[in-house]
Amino acid sequence: MNNPAIKFFSIFVILIGLLSTVNAVSLVIQPTQGSTSNLGYGACGSQANLPFTITNNGYGGALCWYTTSQNPTPQKLTPNCITHGSTSYSNALLTYPSNSGTQSVTVQLDCFDFYDVLFGSNTCVNSYTYEQARTNKYSEGKQDTNPAISPRYASVSCSVLQFSVTPASQTVTLYTGQSQSLSFTVNNPTSGSLVCTYAGDAGSGSLGTILPSSSQSFSVTIQAPNTAAPQTKSGQVTCLDSYNQHATQPFTVSATVIQNPAKTAIDSATNSINSAISAINSANSLVSSQTSSCIDTTSAQNLITQAQSQLSSAQTSLQNAESTYQNAPYDPSTAQTAVNQANDAQSKSEQAKNFATQASTQLQTLLSQLEQKKQTASSAIHDANNTIQDTIRSISTTDSDITVVSNLGADTTNASNLNNLAKQSLSSAQTDYGTAQSEFNSCAFDQVSSVAASAKTKANQAKEYTTQAYNSAETARSELQQLIKHVSDLLKDKESNINSAQSWIDRAVSLSNNETLHGIDLVDPETKIKSAKADLDNARTYYSQAQDAFSTNRYALAQQNANEAQNYSMAAETDAKSAFDQLNIYLEKAKTGQPQLDSAQTEISKAEQLYNKLLSLVGDMQNYTNLSDTLISIQKEKDNLNSAKDLLSKAQNAHSAGAASDTINYAVQSRDTAATSYNRLDDIVLKLSGSVIVSLNDQLNTAIQKETAVQQKITDASATFGASTQGVISAQDKLKQAKQQLSDAQVTINKAKNDTDLLDQLGLAKQAFVQLNTASQTMSDSMQDADNAKLEGYAKVGGGGAIGVAAIGGGFMWWKRKKNPATTKPKQTEIKASTEDQTKKGIVEKEMPSKNPKPEEETSKERLNPASKPLCKKCGTENLIEAKFCHSCGLKFKKQKTNKKKGSETQ
Numbered sequence: 001m002n003n004p005a006i007k008f009f010s011i012f013v014i015l016i017g018l019l020s021t022v023n024a025v026s027l028v029i030q031p032t033q034g035s036t037s038n039l040g041y042g043a044c045g046s047q048a049n050l051p052f053t054i055t056n057n058g059y060g061g062a063l064c065w066y067t068t069s070q071n072p073t074p075q076k077l078t079p080n081c082i083t084h085g086s087t088s089y090s091n092a093l094l095t096y097p098s099n100s101g102t103q104s105v106t107v108q109l110d111c112f113d114f115y116d117v118l119f120g121s122n123t124c125v126n127s128y129t130y131e132q133a134r135t136n137k138y139s140e141g142k143q144d145t146n147p148a149i150s151p152r153y154a155s156v157s158c159s160v161l162q163f164s165v166t167p168a169s170q171t172v173t174l175y176t177g178q179s180q181s182l183s184f185t186v187n188n189p190t191s192g193s194l195v196c197t198y199a200g201d202a203g204s205g206s207l208g209t210i211l212p213s214s215s216q217s218f219s220v221t222i223q224a225p226n227t228a229a230p231q232t233k234s235g236q237v238t239c240l241d242s243y244n245q246h247a248t249q250p251f252t253v254s255a256t257v258i259q260n261p262a263k264t265a266i267d268s269a270t271n272s273i274n275s276a277i278s279a280i281n282s283a284n285s286l287v288s289s290q291t292s293s294c295i296d297t298t299s300a301q302n303l304i305t306q307a308q309s310q311l312s313s314a315q316t317s318l319q320n321a322e323s324t325y326q327n328a329p330y331d332p333s334t335a336q337t338a339v340n341q342a343n344d345a346q347s348k349s350e351q352a353k354n355f356a357t358q359a360s361t362q363l364q365t366l367l368s369q370l371e372q373k374k375q376t377a378s379s380a381i382h383d384a385n386n387t388i389q390d391t392i393r394s395i396s397t398t399d400s401d402i403t404v405v406s407n408l409g410a411d412t413t414n415a416s417n418l419n420n421l422a423k424q425s426l427s428s429a430q431t432d433y434g435t436a437q438s439e440f441n442s443c444a445f446d447q448v449s450s451v452a453a454s455a456k457t458k459a460n461q462a463k464e465y466t467t468q469a470y471n472s473a474e475t476a477r478s479e480l481q482q483l484i485k486h487v488s489d490l491l492k493d494k495e496s497n498i499n500s501a502q503s504w505i506d507r508a509v510s511l512s513n514n515e516t517l518h519g520i521d522l523v524d525p526e527t528k529i530k531s532a533k534a535d536l537d538n539a540r541t542y543y544s545q546a547q548d549a550f551s552t553n554r555y556a557l558a559q560q561n562a563n564e565a566q567n568y569s570m571a572a573e574t575d576a577k578s579a580f581d582q583l584n585i586y587l588e589k590a591k592t593g594q595p596q597l598d599s600a601q602t603e604i605s606k607a608e609q610l611y612n613k614l615l616s617l618v619g620d621m622q623n624y625t626n627l628s629d630t631l632i633s634i635q636k637e638k639d640n641l642n643s644a645k646d647l648l649s650k651a652q653n654a655h656s657a658g659a660a661s662d663t664i665n666y667a668v669q670s671r672d673t674a675a676t677s678y679n680r681l682d683d684i685v686l687k688l689s690g691s692v693i694v695s696l697n698d699q700l701n702t703a704i705q706k707e708t709a710v711q712q713k714i715t716d717a718s719a720t721f722g723a724s725t726q727g728v729i730s731a732q733d734k735l736k737q738a739k740q741q742l743s744d745a746q747v748t749i750n751k752a753k754n755d756t757d758l759l760d761q762l763g764l765a766k767q768a769f770v771q772l773n774t775a776s777q778t779m780s781d782s783m784q785d786a787d788n789a790k791l792e793g794y795a796k797v798g799g800g801g802a803i804g805v806a807a808i809g810g811g812f813m814w815w816k817r818k819k820n821p822a823t824t825k826p827k828q829t830e831i832k833a834s835t836e837d838q839t840k841k842g843i844v845e846k847e848m849p850s851k852n853p854k855p856e857e858e859t860s861k862e863r864l865n866p867a868s869k870p871l872c873k874k875c876g877t878e879n880l881i882e883a884k885f886c887h888s889c890g891l892k893f894k895k896q897k898t899n900k901k902k903g904s905e906t907q
Contacts, residue, residue, distance in 0.1 A: 027055065029109065033151070043245045050152070059115040062113055063078055084122075106153055159190075163190070165184055171253070188212060195240045198251075201235065234251070236249060262329075265321070269343070276314070276356065279356035280304060286360055324337050324341060373446065381433070385433065388429055394463055395419060395423060430694070433455040501539065501576060509529060511580060511587055596664045599667070607674045615635070637677045651665075685758045703779070711735065716790065735778075
């Protein structure tokens, strides 16, 4: 024992023993060792907690891990170190069985102590892993050394959630547009309650709680589309048990969609009826378009009537089919009835279409035949009109040429005579042309060609005359021009210089007035223009002086003044060109389409003036002759003019916005639209002139015939016993006035015929219509006065005192005839006393004709004796109203001379 080594070893062993006692793991753990914990039911496969309460009675800190029969990997039980005297509450995680049943789980603890006896300190670290704890521990609890660490046991039980979804039917057949509800049953075969819902494109809802071994139903609706296409709806049922376990079961339903045969038949019948309606409308349109009697549409209308009858019956059948279908749209048992009704509707509508098609074909055939005749006639009229218009232009040109040549001093007598012959032939051609148009309008197309050909022949004859007249006038001109050519050449060049200078000034002034240049400083070019104008005025003064000198044969002075005129005109042209070039540069910079705007405005203004004037003329003449179609044609052009104005407004808006391309585009469209309208109106004027002249001639002839009738009335009244003298005189005065009015009308008509400006011609025609109407009214008044005068004579005779009155007053002439031989001339009674005095005396005297009748009385007598009137040399028509021109052919009457010896007049 005295050996030091032995003593040290003994002390070391004792210390180790003491340390072992101090560092031993001292834990109190609940549940106690070897016990079994029943954790009850849970969701299969889910996690379960096994709770542990650990109290550390040792000196150092302690950490515990556990393993289970389910998982041999150590899992940390205490997240932090358990210090001396502290308690930790922790859970070990266990797993419920994956399938229904009960399972026992063994839990083994593994704890470590970290008290340093030598230094009396705690070396436990919270973040130690299992391996770090094993490395740094001072003591380890073992089952064989520390019963507190012995195994624990746990019992875990679970069950799987089960249910089923059973459909009443998974496949149905539906008509298009049909909907149907289908039932599903959810069965709960488990011993616990389930809470279930359903959701999907078939709908959603709650089934509530389904008790054990019971079921719950729900329904979904499937809607068939409007076309025959398969339809499928799907969804799922979700249930939750008392352990919060949930499960889903899918469900589906499919529909086979077919078209209802009744709907198909109805649609087909509807299409057939619509087709029949279209065919009937087309046939009716063809019938309605025949406003004249050119085509007999009776047969076609009968066919249309049959078609409409069949259509009405078809529509009734279709309505019945639709009603049957609507009452039970998804009932197969009634579908066939609707099909039969629809098929009947289709059959009848097809018959209606056939009738209507036959009517249209029949009308088209008639129209085609008529159109061929109409085209032939129209071509003949058009050809004649072209020839007439060409002749009118030739006569007009010749008239102008004759006037010019005559003004020059040439003898144009022969040319005038030839041109008058041309006008006579033209008038006859226009009459035939009017007849051809009348035949055309009355559908007498077979007669049109021959009449139109006659008009063309006469127009060609007129053209030959006017060509001869023109050649004659040109020959006279040529002979005169040879006399003045050698002197006119002296001034021609100087005049050309002045005109050239004037042209450049006009161009420069036109540019300076261009709206595009408004707002630009134009002082310099305008100064040049002003200077050019002053120089041109001087040039014209010298040129005028040169002409005066030439006319008085002072040729040297004329040449001198002409040269001065040239100098000034050249200076004017130089300044004007310079101003023009300068302005043109300004314009090119500011150009945005203004010329096109001006052109469009001009065309619109021209067309609008023609429209307003023509509308006014035709509207006024409508009171005297039928121009309804012409008036409608004129009024149609208002829309075209409005369209041209709208386009011009767009162009002006584009111009204001600086859009040059749009400005030009719209302005050109506006100009062309207005020009087209003007051309149409011009064609109307051309066609209207001939027909108006024909109407005037007709009304003139009627007025002349009426004049003869009025004259006869006055003659009868004058020869009637006791007729009112004042009444007869009034009738004669009014007839005289009417004659003058007729003469004025004929003069106006001749002016209209000879006027080459067709608008002026229409204006004269309007005036002539008014004059003829006035003359006719005056003649009516004259006739009324004559009738009244005659009735007054009858009244006297009917009074019973005819003989006595006649002997004293108005019957004087009759009494004298009774008392004297027929050769005795009656004396003229002067009415000296006033009417009042004569009434007192009971005397009524009739004024006797004067031995020397007044001029108007002579005229009246001559009117009663047609044999005394001159005859037209060309056509033989009597000149009943002493007109200057024949009212039939237009030939001018020569001055009438009276052969006093023979008492006759010669032409």
